[in-house]
Amino acid sequence: MKLQVALDTLSLEECIQLLEQTKGSVEIAEVGTPFIIEEGMVPVKEIHKRFPKVEVLADAKIMDAGEFEADKCFEAGASIVTVLGVSHDETIQGVVRSAKNHNGKVMVDMINVHDLATRTKEIDEMGVDYICVHTAFDVQQSGQDPLEELKIVNKVINHAKSAVAGGVKLETIQDIVNEGAEIIVVGGAICNAKNRAKMAKEMKGYLKS
Amino acid sequence: MKLQVALDTLSLEECIQLLEQTKGSVEIAEVGTPFIIEEGMVPVKEIHKRFPKVEVLADAKIMDAGEFEADKCFEAGASIVTVLGVSHDETIQGVVRSAKNHNGKVMVDMINVHDLATRTKEIDEMGVDYICVHTAFDVQQSGQDPLEELKIVNKVINHAKSAVAGGVKLETIQDIVNEGAEIIVVGGAICNAKNRAKMAKEMKGYLKS
Incomplete structure (x- = not known):
């Protein structure tokens, strides 16, 4: 299990x-x-350069021109790029092609996908790495x-691993860990914590190795 | 009718x-x-500064955090911001709030919306300015x-105006003009033309005033 911190407002x-x-x-x-x-890609480049051991995820939420847009993210140093589950299959397939060419990974953001089980099965066959359930901020x-x-x-899912995002906090992380996910995304709970180091360590403590 | 040029690859x-x-x-x-x-917003700021008479549309394709993300675009000088028709109602409503606060406009990109008539009717009641049908590049x-x-x-539609995007070219613009749309978006047909000025002028010539 990996802890991902979402940097949105800093x-x-x-x-x-x-x-x-x-x-x-x-x-x-x-x-x-x-x-x-x-x-743009300035923070991707800068974080990748300063923290070579940390994987950088570019949350581009790609909706079209999958290969072209993903190329830009991977070329900037992203390890993982996101594409929307509500996009066309061809768009997701384009992001997968780009990832293969750059030795990168693809996360599909399932935000506002209506028939989640059916769409997950379809996307699971496309060679993506992560399928991320995501309760929209809004x-x-x-x-x-x-x-x-x-x-x-x-x-x-049979091929991809699952990920989870959207309001995850200290009080809800144990249930998520029990259910199981490869990546747990935390935003505000860490970014807005008084002591970010302590909060991140405490949340990481819940994750299974 | 207005001619919008999509700057994607330059x-x-x-x-x-x-x-x-x-x-x-x-x-x-x-x-x-x-x-x-x-x-990021660098081209929005720069184009807005250099061409004050041209409206700048930021094609952010917002999917979440509608008000927060639209604020960034309008603050950079965009006149129009895009949000996805497949996003939550709350997201579109957030972009509309941001637009009202900044005296800006909202275009909803209907890319890959499955029940187009139903979703258009819903969105048409939300106070958006343009509803844009869009054949994905992919x-x-x-x-x-x-x-x-x-x-x-x-x-x-009863309130919003329509817009159209996705592969529009010289051979297809007349049928679109006949059908009617407030904004016609052209990308490659102008950007990849040998003589861009001539092509833009020729396409503009088809539009009704």
Whole structure:
């Protein structure tokens, strides 16, 4: 199990500080979508350069031009690139081609996929590495959390590994670990913690090796 | 009717050159998704500064954190921001809030929306400015084009205006103009033309004023 920290709302300087503070607890540094919208591949390049042992995930949430857009992320130093589960099959297949060419990995973000079991089965046959259930930030206030979706995905995947994102916090991580996921994505719970190092270490402590 | 040129594959210098060459023909300069992935808001800021009379569309294809991500685009100088039709209602509503706060506009990209008529009716009630039918780049090779989808959208919208994107070229623009759309998005047909100024002028010539 790996702990991924989603860097969405911090400046690049703050991200670097956070990754210094959480060394040993965080395996994957996610350059979040708003961060990419604002800065492009600059944070991907910079984090990859400064933390060569940390995997960088570019949360590009690709919806079209899969191979072309993924190429840009991998060329900037990303190890993992995200594509949306609601995109065309051809788009996901393009991202998979790009990943193969760059020795990188593909995470499919299942945000707002309606028939989750059926779409997961389809995507599981496409050679992607991770299928990530994801409760959108914009609906987390309504009390939704990703555990039930994780159970659905875990039941039907044969090739890919599962990942989980969307409001994961200290109080919910144990249930997720019990259900099982290769990657657990944590954003605000670490980024907004008073003591980020302690919070990351505590959350990492729940994960199975 | 407005002509929008999608800038996806050119460098910033080439984009500026293109916008110089096509002055008077192009009303909206789209900073395309791959361009944003690579450079963030840099091209939005730069094009807005150099061409104050051209509207800049940031094709962020927002899927979550609608208000937060749209804020970044409008603050950089975008006049129009895109959000995906396949996203949660709450996300589209967040982009609409951001647009109202910044005196900007919202375009919903209907790429890979399955029940187009139903979803268009829902989105049409949310206060968005444009609903854009869009044949994904990744499926254009299969011969799909956006005209049939444009007819479906035009039939059901009452508030928003329609827009159309995806492989539009000189041979197909007349049928689109006949069907009617407020914004016609052209990418490769202008960007890859030998004489970009001539092509843009010729395409603009088809549009109704």
